[in-house]
Amino acid sequence: MNQRIYDSRAQAVVDFSPLEAGRVGLYVCGPTVQSAPHIGHLRSALVYDQMRRWFAATGHDVTLIRNVTDIDDKILDNARIAQAERGSREEWWALAYRVERVFSAAYDAIGVLAPTYEPRATANIREMIELIELLIERGHAYPAADGSASVYFDTASWPEYGALTRQQRDQMEDAADSEPVGKRDPRDFALWKAHRDGEPVSAAWPSPWGPGRPGWHIECSAMATRYLGEEFDIHGGGLDLRFPHHENELAQSQAAGHAFARHWIHNGLVNTGGQKMSKSLGNSLFAEDLLAQARPIVLRYFLGSAHYRSVLEYSETSLAEAEAAFSRIEGFLARAAELPGFAEELAAPLAAPAADRLPEAFVAAMLDDFAIPQALAALHDAVRAGNSALADGDAQLAARHGVAVSRMLDVLGLNPRDSHWVAGSADTSTAESALGALVDDLLAQRIRARADKDFATSDAIRDRLLSAGIALEDTPNGPRWSLT
Numbered sequence: 001m002n003q004r005i006y007d008s009r010a011q012a013v014v015d016f017s018p019l020e021a022g023r024v025g026l027y028v029c030g031p032t033v034q035s036a037p038h039i040g041h042l043r044s045a046l047v048y049d050q051m052r053r054w055f056a057a058t059g060h061d062v063t064l065i066r067n068v069t070d071i072d073d074k075i076l077d078n079a080r081i082a083q084a085e086r087g088s089r090e091e092w093w094a095l096a097y098r099v100e101r102v103f104s105a106a107y108d109a110i111g112v113l114a115p116t117y118e119p120r121a122t123a124n125i126r127e128m129i130e131l132i133e134l135l136i137e138r139g140h141a142y143p144a145a146d147g148s149a150s151v152y153f154d155t156a157s158w159p160e161y162g163a164l165t166r167q168q169r170d171q172m173e174d175a176a177d178s179e180p181v182g183k184r185d186p187r188d189f190a191l192w193k194a195h196r197d198g199e200p201v202s203a204a205w206p207s208p209w210g211p212g213r214p215g216w217h218i219e220c221s222a223m224a225t226r227y228l229g230e231e232f233d234i235h236g237g238g239l240d241l242r243f244p245h246h247e248n249e250l251a252q253s254q255a256a257g258h259a260f261a262r263h264w265i266h267n268g269l270v271n272t273g274g275q276k277m278s279k280s281l282g283n284s285l286f287a288e289d290l291l292a293q294a295r296p297i298v299l300r301y302f303l304g305s306a307h308y309r310s311v312l313e314y315s316e317t318s319l320a321e322a323e324a325a326f327s328r329i330e331g332f333l334a335r336a337a338e339l340p341g342f343a344e345e346l347a348a349p350l351a352a353p354a355a356d357r358l359p360e361a362f363v364a365a366m367l368d369d370f371a372i373p374q375a376l377a378a379l380h381d382a383v384r385a386g387n388s389a390l391a392d393g394d395a396q397l398a399a400r401h402g403v404a405v406s407r408m409l410d411v412l413g414l415n416p417r418d419s420h421w422v423a424g425s426a427d428t429s430t431a432e433s434a435l436g437a438l439v440d441d442l443l444a445q446r447i448r449a450r451a452d453k454d455f456a457t458s459d460a461i462r463d464r465l466l467s468a469g470i471a472l473e474d475t476p477n478g479p480r481w482s483l484t
Contacts, residue, residue, distance in 0.1 A: 001364065001367050001368075002015045002016070002017075002367070003015070003016040003058070003367050004016065004367060004368055004369050005234075005263060005265060005369050005370070006265065006309060006369050007263045007264060007265070008164070008242065008264040008265060008266045009163065009164050009250075009263075009264045011166070013369055014263070016233075016263065018060065018233050019231060019232065019233055019262065022059065022060055022061060023060060023061045023062075023063070024055045024060045024061070024062045024063070024233050024234070025063050025065075025228040025229070025232035025233045025234070026048065026051070026052065026055075026062060026063065026064045026065070026232075026233060026234045026235075026236065027064075027065045027066075027067075027220070027223075027224040027227075027228055027232060027234070027235050027236070027261070028044075028045075028048045028064065028065070028066045028067075028115075028235075028236045028237060029066075029067065029220060029235075029236070029237035029238070029241055029245070029246075030045075030066040030067045030068050030069070030103075030118065031068065031069065031100075031103050032069040032072050032074060032075070032216075033068060033069065033070055033075065033095075033096045033097075033099040033100040033103060034072065034074040034075045034078050034095075034096075034099065035078060035099060036099065036102055036286050036287065036288065037102060037103045037106045037286070037287040038284045038285055038286050038287060039270050039272075039284075039285040039286075039287070039290060039303070039314065040238065040269060040270050041103065041106070041287065042106060042107070042110060042287055042290070042299075042303055043267065043270055043303045043312055044237070044238045044267050045066075045107050045112045046110060046112055046300065046303050046304050047236075047267040047304070047308040048064065048066075048236050048267075049111075049112040049113055049413060050304055050308070050370065050372065050412065050413070051236075051265075051308075051370055052064050052113065053113070053411055053412070053413055054355075054366050054370065054411060056354075057353060057354040057355045057358075057410075057411045058353050058354075058355045059352075059353035059355075062116070063116045063117075063227075063228065064113075064115045064116050065115060065116060065117055065118075065119065065223065065224065065227045065228060066115040066118055067118070067119050067120070067121065067219065067220060067223050068100055068103075068118055068119070068120045068121065069121050069216065069219060070093070070096040070097070070100065070120045070121055070122050071092075071096070071121050071122050071203060071213055071214070072216060075092050075095060075096050076092050076199060076200070076203055078092075078095060079091065079092035079095045080092075082095070091200070091202065092200060092202070092203060093122075093202065102287075106287040106288075106291070109287075109291055109296045109299075110291075110296050110297075110299055110300040110303065111296070111297070111300050111413045111414075111418075111420055111421070112413075113413075117227055119223045119226070119227060121214065121219040121223070124219070124222055124223050124226060125205045125213075125214065127222040127223070127225075127226050128192075128214045128218050128219060128222040129192075129207050129208070130222075131218060131221060131222050131225070131252075131256060132151055132191045132192055132207075132218060133208065134256050134257075135153065135191065135252060135255060135256055136151070138255065138256065138257070139154075139157055140153060140154055140157045140158055140252070140255040140256075141153050141154060141191055141252075142154055142184065143209050144181070144182030144183070144194070145182045145183075145184070146181050146182035147182075148181075148182060148194040148210070149192065149194035149195065149207065149209040149210025149211060149212045150182055150190060150192060150193055150194040150209070150212065151190070151191045151192040151209055152182075152183050152184070152188040152189065152190055152191060153188055153189050153190075153191055153217075153248070153251065153252050153255075154184060154185075154188055155169060155185060155187045155188050155189070155251070156169070156184070156185060156188075157255070158251050158254075158255045160251070160254065161247075161251045162247065163247075163250065163251075164242065164243075164246055164247045164250050164264065165242055165243045165247050167243070167247075169187065172187050173187075174186035174187055175187055175188060175189040175190070175244065176244070177189060177190045177193075177215075189215065189217060189244065189248050190215035191214070191215050191217075191218045191252070192207060192209060192212050192213075192214060192215060192218075193212050193213050193214070193215055194209075194210060194211075194212045195210070195211040195212050195213070216245065217244070217245055217248035217249055217252065218252065220245070220249050221249050221252050221253045221256075221258075221260070224249075224253075224260070224261070225253065225258060225260075230257075230258040230259060230260070231258065231259035231260065231261075231262065232260075232261060232262070233261070233262055233263060234261060234262070234263045234264075234265055235249075235260070235261035235263070235264050235265070236264075236265040236266070236267070237265075237266060237267075238266065238267055238269065239266045239267060239268055239269055240269060241266070242266055246264065246266075250264075265308075266309070267308045267309065268306070268307075268308065268309050268310045268311045268312060269311055269312075270285075270311070270312045270313075270314060271311050271312070271313050271314065272285060272314045272315075273314075273315065285314060290319070293319055294319040294322070294323060295323070296421075297326065297414060297416060297421050298319065298322050298323045298326050299319065299322075300413065300414060301322050301325070301326045301414055302318055302319060302322035304372055304412065304413075304414075305322070305372065305373065305376060306372070306373065307369075307370075307371060307372060307373055308370055308372065309369075323483075325380075326414075327482060327483060328380075328383060329379070329380070329383055329405065329409070329414075330416050330482075331480075331482045332383045332386050332387055332390075332402070332405065333402060333405055333406060333409070333416065333417070334480075335390060335398075335402075335480070336386055336390075336398055336399055336401065336402025336403075336405070336406075337402065337417070339395045339396075339398055339399040339402065340395060340396075340399065341396065341399045342399045342402050342403060345399070345400075345403045346403055346406060346407075354407065354410070354411065355411075357407060358404070358407055358408060358411065359378050359382060359404050359408070361374070361377075361378035361381070362375050362378040362379065362408050362411075365377075365378060366411070372412075375408070375412070376412075378408070379405060379408045379409070379412075382401050382404045382405045382408070383401070383405055385397075385401050386398050386401030386402055386405065389401060439465065439470060439481050442461050442464070442465060443461075443472075443479050443481065445457075445461060446458050446461040446462065446479070447479070449461065465481065469483055470482070470483060471483075
C-alpha cells in the first residue's frame with residue numbers, strides 16, 4: 001500500500017510520491033512569536049512531528065523547515081503596549097526572541113523534534129526583496145500609488161488566485177493590511193510595508209522602494225524556496241492559515257514562476273468546552289498551564305490522539321483520561337521489559353525501514369493519511385494481547401507483544417524508555433518520591449502478612465491501596481503497583 005495523504009488543494013486523499021525518491025521536503029508554518037504558545041500551537045507542531053517520524057520510519061530522509069515570524073505588526077504592537085502601559089524597556093526584537101525560546105521549550109517538553117532548520121524572517125530579508133522584484137518584473141506586483149515604499153501583489157493579474165481554497169476573486173474579503181492606501185484593489189495584499197512614523201527604526205530595512213519590512217505572506221514563500229527549492233513535497237500548517245496566508249503564498253510563488261508545494265496539508269483546530277479556542281472568547285489554553293496539569297508525555301499522547309484533520313476536543317477530564325490510557329501502556333511495557341528476549345530483540349539491528357517490523361494494522365493506519373486513532377487502536381490491541389499472554393504465563397508471546405508496543409511507541413514519539421522522557425523524568429517531585437516510599441512500606445507489610453498467612457491483613461492493605469487509587473498486581477517477581 002502506498003502512502004496516502006489528504007491534499008487540501010485537491011480536496012481529496014491522494015497517493016504521495018516524493019519529488020526525489022527516499023527524500024521528503026516538508027515546510028511548516030511556524031509561530032509568530034508575539035506571545036506565549038497555546039494548545040493550538042502545540043497540536044500543530046506535534047502533528048507534523050508525527051508525520052516526520054513516520055516518514056523516517058518508512059526509510060525517508062526528511063528535511064523539515066519550520067519558520068519563525070519574528071517581525072510582524074502584532075510583535076511591534078505588543079512591545080509598544082508593554083512599554084507604554086507597563087514601563088517595559090524590552091525592544092520588539094528582544095520580545096520576539098524571548099517568546100521564541102518559550103515556544104522552543106514547549107515543543108521540546110512534549111518531544112517535538114527540532115526542525116532540520118528554523119529560519120527567522122528577519123534573517124531572510126534579501127531573499128524576500130529579490131522575490132518581490134521578480135514579481136514586479138513579471139507584472140504581478142506594483143509599488144503603492146501614494147508614493148510610499150509599500151508594494152502590493154496584484155491579485156487581478158493572477159487568474160488562478162483562489163485555487164487553494166476554491167474561491168472566486170470577486171467573492172473574497174478585502175486583504176487585512178493596516179494601510180490600504182495606494183492599492184489598485186482592496187483584495188491586493190502587501191508584499192512590502194513602508195516604514196511608518198512611530199515605528200522603531202530597527203524595524204525597517206532598506207529596499208529599492210524605500211525603508212520598510214516584509215509582509216507576512218512573502219516571508220514563507222521566500223524561506224520555503226530558499227531551503228527546499230522552487231518545488232518541494234509538502235507545505236503544512238493550521239487550518240486557520242488556508243486563507244489568506246497559504247492562498248497568498250501559493251499565488252505569489254507560482255506567479256514568480258515557481259512550482260512551489262506539490263501537496264498542502266492542514267491540521268484541525270482545538271475546541272474547548274465545545275467552542276473554538278480564541279483569545280476573544282477568553283478560553284485559550286496556554287502551554288505552560290497544560291504542562292503543569294499533566295506529564296509532558298501524557299500531554300503528547302492527548303494532543304496526538306485525534307486524527308490530524310479533525311477538531312481536537314479539550315475538556316476538564318481530557319488529561320486525566322489520557323493519563324489513565326497511557327498508564328495502561330506504561331504498565332504493560334514495564335512488565336514486558338523484564339521478560340527474557342525483550343531487550344535482545346529490540347537491540348537487533350534493522351536490515352530494513354523500521355516500518356517493516358511494525359504490526360500490519362498500525363502500518364496500514366499510518367499509510368492511510370496518518371490515521372493516528374486507528375494506529376493507537378492497534379497499539380492498545382497489542383497491550384491487551386500482551387497482558388493476556390502474561391496472565392496465561394506465556395512469557396515469550398508477551399515479550400513479542402512488548403517489542404511491538406515499544407516499536408509503535410517509538411514511531412509516535414511516546415516510548416517512556418526513550419532517553420528524552422527518561423531525562424525528563426529525572427526531576428521526580430518530592431510528592432512522587434514520598435508516595436513511592438509510603439507504598440513500598442505498605443507492600444513490605446503486606447509481604448510479611450502473606451508470609452505469616454495473615455491473609456486478612458494482606459487483603460486489608462490491598463483494599464486500602466485500591467481505595468487510594470493504587471492497583472496491585474502480584475507477579476513471580478513480586479508485587480507491582482500503579483495508579484489507577
